[in-house]
Amino acid sequence: MLSMVSGEVDAFTAPSLREELLAVDIQEDMLVELNLSEVSYMDSTGLGVIVAFYKNVTANKGRLVLVGLSQRLQRLFDITGLSGVIHIEKEGAVNDHERI
Amino acid sequence: MSESFVEILTEWDIVEARQLGRNEAKRIGFGAVDQARITTAISELARNIYLYADKGRILIETIDMSGTKGIKIVAQDEGPGIEDIRLVMQDGYSTSQGLGAGLPGVRRLMDEFDIQTTVNEGTIVRIIKWLR
Amino acid sequence: MTNEIKKQYTMLLGQYLQYQTERNLYLGQNFSRRLVQKDITPEEVISIHKDSLAEIYEGSEEFTDGMKNALDFLTEFMIQYGLALREHKILLKNQEEMDHELELAANVQKTMLKTTIPTIDGLSIGSISVPARKMNGDYIYYQGDSKRFVGVGVADVVGKGIPAALCMSMVKNGLDTLGQPSISPSYAMDVLNRIVEKTDNMFISMFYGRYDVVQSTFTYCSAGHEPALLYRAKDGKFIELESEGLLLGVLPDVHNQERSVQLAKGDMVIIMTDGVTECRVDDRFLEKSELTDLIFKHKDKIPQQLAEAIFHEIEKLSQFQNLADDLTFVVLKKEDD
Numbered sequence: 001m002l003s004m005v006s007g008e009v010d011a012f013t014a015p016s017l018r019e020e021l022l023a024v025d026i027q028e029d030m031l032v033e034l035n036l037s038e039v040s041y042m043d044s045t046g047l048g049v050i051v052a053f054y055k056n057v058t059a060n061k062g063r064l065v066l067v068g069l070s071q072r073l074q075r076l077f078d079i080t081g082l083s084g085v086i087h088i089e090k091e092g093a094v095n096d097h098e099r100i
Numbered sequence: 101m102s103e104s105f106v107e108i109l110t111e112w113d114i115v116e117a118r119q120l121g122r123n124e125a126k127r128i129g130f131g132a133v134d135q136a137r138i139t140t141a142i143s144e145l146a147r148n149i150y151l152y153a154d155k156g157r158i159l160i161e162t163i164d165m166s167g168t169k170g171i172k173i174v175a176q177d178e179g180p181g182i183e184d185i186r187l188v189m190q191d192g193y194s195t196s197q198g199l200g201a202g203l204p205g206v207r208r209l210m211d212e213f214d215i216q217t218t219v220n221e222g223t224i225v226r227i228i229k230w231l232r
Numbered sequence: 233m234t235n236e237i238k239k240q241y242t243m244l245l246g247q248y249l250q251y252q253t254e255r256n257l258y259l260g261q262n263f264s265r266r267l268v269q270k271d272i273t274p275e276e277v278i279s280i281h282k283d284s285l286a287e288i289y290e291g292s293e294e295f296t297d298g299m300k301n302a303l304d305f306l307t308e309f310m311i312q313y314g315l316a317l318r319e320h321k322i323l324l325k326n327q328e329e330m331d332h333e334l335e336l337a338a339n340v341q342k343t344m345l346k347t348t349i350p351t352i353d354g355l356s357i358g359s360i361s362v363p364a365r366k367m368n369g370d371y372i373y374y375q376g377d378s379k380r381f382v383g384v385g386v387a388d389v390v391g392k393g394i395p396a397a398l399c400m401s402m403v404k405n406g407l408d409t410l411g412q413p414s415i416s417p418s419y420a421m422d423v424l425n426r427i428v429e430k431t432d433n434m435f436i437s438m439f440y441g442r443y444d445v446v447q448s449t450f451t452y453c454s455a456g457h458e459p460a461l462l463y464r465a466k467d468g469k470f471i472e473l474e475s476e477g478l479l480l481g482v483l484p485d486v487h488n489q490e491r492s493v494q495l496a497k498g499d500m501v502i503i504m505t506d507g508v509t510e511c512r513v514d515d516r517f518l519e520k521s522e523l524t525d526l527i528f529k530h531k532d533k534i535p536q537q538l539a540e541a542i543f544h545e546i547e548k549l550s551q552f553q554n555l556a557d558d559l560t561f562v563v564l565k566k567e568d569d
Contacts, residue, residue, distance in 0.1 A: 014391075043557060044437075044506060048390040051482055052433040072517075080437060080456035081478030133279040133307060140311045191322040205315040 001030060006038030009046030017046065021053040026060035037068025047076060054086050065089055103161040106146075108177075114146040117158040121173065124160050128169050129231055137209040138171060138229055144202040145175035145225055153179025153222070163228065170211075170230040181219040189215075234276075237267070242284040249288065274310040274317065278303060334366045334394070341367055341397055345404055350376025350413075354445050354568040357384070358535030360543045361560040362507075369396030370505045370560040373407050375442075381413035382443045385420075386562055388457065388505040390435040390479065396558075399434050402427060417442050417453035418490035421477065425455065425488075428481035436480040439503050443495075443564065450501055450564070453490040455480045458506050463527065465498025470524045473501070495566040500535070502527060507559030513549045522549070535563035 001024065009017055024032065034050070036042075042050075050066070057064040067089040069077065077083040102124070106117040121142040125135045142158060149156035156177025163172045182188055191204050203225070207213040212228035244263055248256040267277060282303040289295035349357050361370050369391065375383030387403045389396035406424045417440040428436055439460055441452035452460065456479030459472040477488035495501070511518045523542075530541040539561045546559070 043510065044388070045391045048433065048435055051390070051435055051479065055433070055482070079458060081476060082456070082482070084476065085478060085482060131279075132282075132304060133275055136275060136304075136308045136311055139308075191319065191326075204319070208315065208318065209311070 001032045002035065003033070004035045004038060008040055009042040009049070014045040014049050018049045018052070021049065021056075024053075026057050026062040028061040030057075030060075030062040031065065032057055032062055033065045033067060035068045036066055036073060037070075039070070039073065042073055042076065047080065047082075050086075051082065054082075063087070103159065105157050105159040107155075107157045108146050108149040109155065111150060114143060114150055117146045117160075118143050120158075121160050121171070124162060125171055125229075128162055128171055130171070130229070134229065138173075141206045141209045141227055141229075142173055144206050145173065145227075148202065149175060149177045149179070153177035155179075156222070168230055170228050172226065172228045175225045175227075176222070177224075178222040181221055181223055182215075182217045183219055185215060185217060234280075237270075237272070238280050238283060241280050242287050245281070245284050246288050273314040275307045275314055278307045278310055282307070331366075337394070338363075338366045338368075338397075341400070344401055345371060347372065347374050347404070348376070350374050350382050352376070352379070352382050352443075352445055354448075354566060355382060355443055356535050356565050356567055357382075357563070358537065358539040358565075359560070359562040360539040361558070362543065362555065363397075363558045364507065364555040365393055367394050367397035368558050369393065369400070370507065370558040371400045371403055372560060372562055373404060375407070375413035375415070378413040380445050382445075383413045383415065383417075383420075383440065384443075384503065384562060384564065385438060385440040386457070386503045386505060386560055387436050387438040388507075388558070388560070390437065395434075399431070399436065402431070402434075403436065403438070413442065415442070416490060417451055418488050421453045421455045421480070421488045422486065425480045425486050426484065429484050431481065434481055437506075438480055441501065441503065441564075448495050448566065449492045450495055451490055451492040452501075453477060453488050455488055456482075458504055458509060460504070461500075461502040461524065461527070462493060463500040463502065463531065464496075465500075466496060468528065470527070497566055497569050499566050500527075500531070501564040503560075503562040503564075505558060505560040507555060507557035508546065508561060510557050511546055511550050511559070512553065512556060518546065518549065535565050539563050 003024070005017065007013065026032065054064050065087045069088060074083070074088070077086070077088060104120060106113055106120055108114065108117065118139045122135055122139045125138045130138065142160070146158050156175065156179065159174040159176065161172050163170045188203050189207070203215070206225070206227060210227040210229050214226040215223065217223040240263065244256070244260050248260060282300065285295050349359065359372050361368060361372055363369070369389040371387045373385035373387070375381070385403070385407060387400070389399045403424065406427045407420065410420055410423060420440050421438065424438065428434060436455070437457040438455045439452065439457040441450055441460070443450050452473060452475065454460070454475035455477040457477070459474060462471045462473050464471065473493065475489065475491060478486050508523065509518060509520070526542055526545045527538070530538050533541060542561055543559070
């Protein structure tokens with residue numbers, strides 16, 4: 001499953017992203033790829049939505065991959081220690097990634 | 101006492117219900133503004149039926165209570181019902197979408213308002229406006 | 233009552249139709265204020281207008297059927313408008329009430345989370361924490377009452393506003409239960425993580441540090457928190473206190489590493505939340521180098537004044553725009569040799 005997130009993800013827009021991600025029906029072994037290359041800005045509310053989604057995907061035995069992180073976003077995931085937990089594809093590898 | 105009803109199946113039935121209500125209101129002797137208010141209330145109720153309940157009807161009757169004349173409208177549907185009546189009757193709810201939106205406005209336009217609803221069975225709204 | 237209004241309106245309208253003066257317009261507008269007070273709806277106003285015209289033009293052909301029909305149309309049109317307007321008024325009133333309740337809640341939060349800066353020989357502490365909205369999702373926690381150790385925690389709930397603020401008492405209770413200032417920062421983080429993980433989708437970034445007066449060491453652990461800065465007085469340079477901890481609440485069993493640094497006289501540890509780094513200057517974010525320059529500029533102030541000065545500088549840089557996020561800044565300075 002592929003999904004594209006775009007624009008600013010902040011306290012005002014995060015709830016609608018949460019709704020959309022909640023609607024995703026996660027099945028076992030499903031690979032969910034979230035493309036964040038069009039995200040111009042993400043604050044901690046947006047980060048919380050992504051982490052909650054990660055927890056939901058893993059709880060349902062699926063796998064989550066984040067792709068297309070900007071430098072600033074990558075730093076956010078590094079500082080919060082999330083890049084050690086959530087699988088993040090570095091730029092360039094995105095195209096070779098086997099899509100399901 | 102006269103009584104008539106309109107089945108609400110299509111959007112044009114809303115118009116028909118409005119027409120019926122306006123004629124009746126005029127006949128009873130309501131002024132232009134009150135006619136418009138009564139029609140708007142009917143319109144809101146009929147729209148609720150059309151949008152959310154698939155099927156229902158609007159019943160319009162003239163009433164007379166110890167000399168005071170009035171118009172009574174009953175909107176009845178077999179729709180999904182409303183789970184939290186207090187919520188939809190709350191002022192400010194009209195701005196939201198969904199079944200029940202507009203009910204606070206209907207109550208404001210009329211003199212009396214009563215609602216009975218059962219989830220998965222349907223909703224009955226009764227409204228009255230008295231001729232003063 | 234409506235008759236009285238109709239009479240007055242007819243008079244005012246008649247006067248204006250005769251003499252189109254500013255005075256007559258002014259009188260009309262004053263009258264409209266009274267209609268608003270009396271809760272006369274827009275559709276009623278139009279109806280009154282129509283009746284007045286009919287009266288004024290009685291017997292003449294000037295008020296045509298076309299004009300009458302148009303006013304009837306407008307009456308119908310304005311019913312929805314009037315309803316929306318009322319709704320709007322009510323929502324505004326609701327909001328006022330809610331604002332007031334929030335104000336009270338914010339005060340309760342302040343009382344509940346109250347923590348005092350400990351005093352200990354050889355170390356001075358200063359801090360500032362400013363919420364972006366009414367309630368603060370940042371939190372500073374101190375562990376004192378010891379001659380040897382001081383504990384400082386800075387927590388930032390992921391997200392903003394009321395849910396974030398409510399979450400804070402959890403952090404305080406957790407740390408209170410742990411008890412003494414001598415507690416190991418990584419142990420404190422591990423326990424807190426287990427508490428936070430049990431809640432539904434609440435995540436907290438936290439920095440916890442412990443200063444040992446005897447050894448002059450600062451031991452710290454970061455759970456996904458913005459790196460703290462260490463200022464070395466000897467060479468006037470800043471170092472980021474690196475740490476690879478994970479946000480609290482993501483995984484159930486996490487062990488976060490702790491590290492130690494030795495402090496010398498004049499050295500400072502500066503702990504902050506991302507409200508500082510997320511602060512917008514023009515169209516970009518505040519650079520780390522700008523921040524360190526600011527700290528350097530005010531480095532000789534006592535920590536409390538330094539923290540306040542930095543906040544004012546940031547306020548100025550962002551041209552006093554509303555804060556994007558809760559902003560917290562804590563300064564620890566070693567004063568003795």
